[in-house]
Amino acid sequence: MRVHFLYEDKEWGNIPRYADAKNIIQDLGLKTLFSIAAKEVIYKDGRVDSIDKEDVFLARTMEAVMMVPLSSEAEILYRHEMLQSALDNKEFIYEMYTTVEEMLKTWEALGRRLSGRSTKDSTAKLVSDIHVLSLFVNTLSKIKRMLKENLPGLNARGFADLYDSLCGEFSEEKEEALQKILQDISFYIRDTENEEKTEVKPRIVLGCNLAQGLKCGGFVVEEVHTKSRAFGVRSSMAELVQGYIQSQKPEVIQLRKDMNLLRQGLHLEYEVVRYVVSACAPFVQTYNDFFDQLHFQLGFYKAAIILQQHIKRFYLPQCYPVVVGRDTLRFENLKEFVMAVEQRVTPVGNTCDIARKKLLVITGANQGGKSTFLRSIGIAQIMMQCGLPVIAESYESGIFPSFFTHFTRREDSAMNSGRLDEELKRMSQIVDNLGAHSMVLLNESFATTTEKEGSMIAYDIIKALTEADVKVLTVTHLLSFAQRIYEEAGEMENIGVEFFSAEREESGRRTFKMIQHPPELTSFGMDLYSSIIG
């Protein structure tokens, strides 16, 4: 049984994550994003009242889904369609999610994960198996009913497809048969459900042979049935007489006369019920993963709904990104979402339009907004590649399932041969893992050695990468590297290089906006000089 809310043609699981997921999360600060998507906004009178505490499952779900890139435009559009339907039917998504969540909790309480239960406790195991069966049947009925009721408003194909396949695999007839089976064996769970004032008794008819030297064998079941009668209702005289006559027949064994017989009779009940329940095992098996899948996949859309509440709360722009060729990158008013959440500021939006370029070199002084710019692209790319909206007025880019970040972290930036060694090692791991359609974000890489050495290393690596058709976005203040690239840009026609730098107003004031501009081949020492010496 399949859910297919995340992919049109497959379930969640065993789809490769970004090879470098751990570093991507750290370099782009995505933990903040996972966490905020798991904290529900509580409204009161249409206004934000408070923020709920983090739902760990939702945060993990968001992380898991975001770290697995979609690989085609069709996959991205399928998620957009599902997400839009979810946003339009928020109550339905919440209700279905809650139903499944509660079902899983109950299942857990019934001993889902206790596989190696001792055989001595087999009766208790059987009783809980019956409860699990009943839980499955009832939950499926409910899900089917909810889907049916909401279907007119659910435009995305995924919901209709699930309803159709439920109708096929969990048909009316199957549901009825399972309800009958549950009714037939209900006598077995009488002890745990005695709130009703009825007396329940089984009637079982079996056939067998004596072929194994008078051992009874070759059992077949003819009838299993639970009879119930209200307590305290007295039998009529005729019934009593009938019962007495029956009990006096020579072919009748009175089990009550001996504890052993009574016990073996109970064991006969056990085996018959166990048989019926295990006949239902393939049914249970079919849906074994289904509820987990449904829980997880609905979890993603619930988290996406929450994420949108936060985007609105921070008055950030958002749009569904558009998939274009891989040498194009075009966006308007793109903002860095993690910074917005963390620092509660509205970040500067950037706009750019570059076509037929594989290498972006971003230069400029510290604190000029370079890293923020690079991260905003990275975050947008990851959000786009998992089907989420992007924090921009428009965003157009290619799909890069092989996506890497190589950020020199602040604490690393001391000049130290050990650090460089680490950096090169990580670079080498990235090279090991590069696949088709790669994008690499480099932030101040190779700054842990001298400017000259670092420039040479960066030049060689970046040239090799771009020649191997890898899209590279690099923030650098290795000036000789930037200069060399700039001088050779004409020759690197086939690669295509674009330069960005921090915008400076005439007055020297920084706007934190990045603009398409040739590299500033100075370290802005003059600014400093003039500001101090005057």
Next chain:
Amino acid sequence: MEFESILDKKLLPDAEDTGMPAFFLDLNLDQIVEKIQSLVQVPVKKYYYSFPADKAGEAYRRAIYKDVKKESVQELLFAFSELAEKRRQAQERKQSVTLGMQMGARHLLEVAAYCDAYTYLYEGLVEAPVESEGLLSLRAFLKNYLFTQEFQEMQKEALRLREELLGFKVKLVYENEQLYVSEDTLPGSYESFLQKALGEHGAELKSPFSTLGNLDDLEQEIVLKFARRHGKHFEEVRSFYHKYREYENEILIRFSEEIAFYLSYLVFQKKMELQGLSFAAPAVEEGKDMCAGGLYDLALACNSLHTDKAVVSNDFYLAKGERFMVLTGPNQGGKTTFARSLGQLIYFTKMGLDVPADVANVHFFPELLTHFSVEESVETGRGKLMDELVRLKPMMSGESQGAFVVINELFTTAANYDACIMGKKVLEHFIAQGCRGIYVTHLKELTQAHESIVSMRAMMDEHKVQNFKICRREADESVCAMNQVNKYHLTYQQLKERLG
């Protein structure tokens, strides 16, 4: 001659008494037999512990094994063994009977299974292309036995009663702490309902009663109630039991057990052949040179089945007048393995089975004697030499006339000079006793100890790397230096591997 046993012309002393022979561990035969045992259900190890009484006994077995290898004969024997096993199980189930009525029914099933098995065997033997004395005399024995009036009557009655018993259909209605027992054929309609509603589910309704042989209390009640309807049947079963309490023929029962010896080896051999190992039925022509081609160590081959190691095989012959092979050569050069494979060749020939080789001609030896140093590593101290001599003594003092002797590295702890003298004495002793065999040693002097000795050497290739080939060559001086290099893993090949 009247049939007595399939293992020898005359009944052998009970095999369990003899235990594992002295040479078993030296030749790693315990590992082979362990492997054989792991492939079959019934216990067969004991049959591998004793040789037939004499030369004729070995030939008797060889002829039988030749028959057993025929496709139609083995099919017959395997099928018969299954039937015989059913009888044995039925007999076993009688042990746990509590209700007299049940004893009768069980005994009936046992006798019926007995009749099935031997009738099947006889009919099969009439059709099958058997040529061996053993199987032909068994067939004659069966013919006399099965067509006696007594057997015929017993069979007829047993089959009739069994058919009745198997036909009983019991209906049980469980309700209100009562169980109503009656007779009816039930189609299992609830099962059909489950099948229809849930599809193929693979669930199985287990008996609510114990799986032991005896009847549970409730089961006993059911049977008693049911028996009231069929008094006549149960009365007839009771008198059948009393009439045929002792029904079995001891020789035939013994045959059903002993045939497992041949079948177990056959199963093993086929499995090994599938893995690419070859087996040969040895010729036993005394007039021709004793020889073998493609001889290998079966125990080693079994163990390296799932590795990529190639099985090394060798050829040898012993011409008329040649008594002993004295084998020298580098350590890890395949000397011990070759000695073992020779011992195995003699062992399997004497057992009447196929040998691990492509082709072989093996003479008759009344005994197989072996002496392997327990540890191949060189130890110092008097203890070991003493121990070796103590173990050697019974070999040299007992009945060793004409035996085949396998000796591996004697006196390694003694000084070379002493070891040479002692080794020479040992060789002279066995040669005087008319024995043949192989003597593995690092003392090249021993190759000259007697004119009937053949010098053999474990060879090396052009890189001075052991290639495990054993050839007729003079002992080689350079071997000693090679040993040193080898010991420190410094040969070309070893260094390649270490540095690779």
